[in-house]
Amino acid sequence: MTTAVVDRPDIGSFEPRPAPRRRGACPSLHHPMQTGDGLLVRLTPARAGLPSAIVRELAKLAERHGNGLLEVSTRGNWQIRGLTSESTAALSSEIEGVLDQFRFGLTLDANPFTAAGSDSARLVAAIEEMSEHPNLKQRLAPKFSIVVDDGGCIDLAGVIADIRLRWAASDRWAIVLGDNEESGRLLGYVRPADGCAAVSALAEAIAEIGPNARGRDLSLPRAQIATTAAASSFESGADPIPERAMTIHVGHIRLQDESLAVLSPAYGMMHASSLNAIIDAIDEIAGARQIRLCTTAGRLISVRGLDDHHIERLLTHEAARDFITKDDDPRLSIAACAGHPACDCAHFDTHAAADRLVERGLLPHDGSTVHLSGCEKECARPAHAAVHLIGRPNGIDAFDDHGSSLGHFTEPEDAVVSTLPSAGGIA
Ligand code: SF4
Structure with a gap:
């Protein structure tokens, strides 16, 4: 056509x-x-x-x-x-x-720069078509998402997905359930020709759990039964997922x-x-x-x-x-929500605080992130951060990635100075 x-x-x-x-x-x-x-x-x-x-x-x-x-x-x-x-x-x-x-349609994230006609492009097209079926789409949770990650130049490892297909060398694609690439559960591998059938079977199995079910809710035994029935090339295993050659x-x-x-x-x-x-x-x-x-x-x-x-x-x-425009720009180390004055809920000006952190060089030097959130809703929460600074009516609460408190502070700069050395991130 x-x-x-x-x-x-x-x-x-x-x-x-x-x-x-x-x-x-x-x-x-x-x-x-x-x-x-x-x-x-x-x-x-x-x-x-x-x-x-x-x-x-x-x-x-x-x-x-x-x-x-x-x-x-x-x-x-x-x-x-x-x-x-x-x-x-x-x-x-x-x-x-x-x-x-x-x-x-259903959220389906993939590398837009992948070559036309590649396994990845074919998988994306097939899954896109499959996921439009109303009998499936309408039974899945509103935020249900699929990632097809060809291991190429767009780093999708941190993107949350209920079902993730990740290229895993030797003409195989790893299937990961829930969360991001690192913390999701590795189910096994399929050949590219079976990728769409595997995703379809897993989505169906998740939909059967209930209208709000997500990839994390599907048990591995149930997932293996569904995938084995739909994809003849499915094999379980837990080989390491290959590194990306380059990331944009x-x-x-x-x-x-x-x-x-x-x-x-x-x-x-x-x-x-x-x-x-x-x-x-x-x-x-x-x-x-x-x-x-x-x-x-x-x-x-x-x-x-x-x-x-x-x-x-x-x-x-x-x-x-x-x-x-430059990858050594220190602002890349900060994830900040809209904050005050853009957002009525904000307890502090996240962008002004971020600029002050940049000016004073109070940022991690290990590639990790400082997360600034004007309130507890954490609209801009990244997958990982060296420290999460959450605005409260009476100051700033600091947390680690696991939600453990790192203290209460008056200013974001004080929180960073006090908490980042313990995270090993500050020079
Ligand atoms: S986290 Fe709170 S302050 Fe920040 S944009 Fe969301 S609602 Fe507004």
């Missing part, structure tokens, strides 16, 4: 999805999430990313209907913050014309088939004006080229379609100053 390429002057060229989505198909538009700064709408972009003109539209929608703040989530979704019920309805109506640029980070990234300018909004969040500025810079540099912005795990924005010298210009452009 050939796919027509549509040329629209307003959004450039793109490949349409096979069938238009019905109105209301996006649960996050119709069921936005309540946060401390109003409602939040989450949009999952097409796997190849969004044309730059569509990203500009998102910025306009955030300014017009929200509080002007956008995020790239830890799974690489776009989030528009600070909406009301009325403004969400208006946003929903205005975005209707470009819904074909977004995905609305910020900066100028050269993949086998394309080069990328990769940016990350500081602390995962940007104002619409910053996003507009970077799109202006892309338009100025790229001219008539068709450019896509592909958001991925790790809150990364990969700009696709630029030449190497264009990438260098973009990464050093003034408009890139609100983004992280």
Whole structure:
């Protein structure tokens, strides 16, 4: 089957999805999430990313209907913050014309840069089709998610998944149930041809437990029975999962088939004006080229379609100053929620505190993370952190990864100074 390429002057060229989505198909538009700064709408972009003109539209929608703040989530979704019920309805109506640029099915995370026709690409396509079956989809928990990780340049190890397929060498894929790659339960291995059948059988077994069941709720014996029946190549085992050859980070990234300018909004969040500025810079540099912005795990924005010298210009452009473009940027060591003043629930200004930690060099030197949360909801909690600092009405409570208290403090800096040496993270 050939796919027509549509040329629209307003959004450039793109490949349409096979069938238009019905109105209301996006649960996050119709069921936005309540946060401390109003409602939040989450949009999952097409796997190849969004044309730059569509990203500009998102910025306009955030300014017009929200509080002007956008995020790239830890799974690489776009989030528009600070909406009301009325403004969400208006946003929903205005975005209707470009819904074909977004995905609305079961959450399925995969490497968007994987080669077309590869085992991974075929697995993703098969699982995407399988998971659309209403008899299965409607029986799974709302946050049910699947990861297909080809071990390639997008590090999906920290992304939570109910069912994870991870390439494991020797033409086998490991199956991991629940949690992230490290803490999930390794069930065994299948050949690529059986990957979709195994995922389908496991999803069915989880759905049978109940409407809110997750991968962690499925017992290993039950999982093995289901997988053995569905996938003849299934074998149990616990061989080590191979390391990745390379992982995309910020900066100028050269993949086998394309080069990328990769940016990350500081602390995962940007104002619409910053996003507009970077799109202006892309338009100025790229001219008539068709450019896509592909958001991925790790809150990364990969700009696709630029030449190497264009990438260098973009990464050093003034408009890139609100983004992280170098992998030694200390802001990468901080996970922070919106905080005060963006969020009414916040007990402190997480971003100002983060900037002070950066200025004073109070950050881990071992690649670990400091987590700053304006309140106990921990909207930006990373999979792991050297210390979690949680805002309270009377100060800051510090915890380790296991929830053990590390003390109560007046200022975030005091908490970091006192707690990080014991975590072995500070120089
Ligand atoms: S964790 Fe942060 S963003 Fe989330 S509700 Fe609390 S203060 Fe607001």
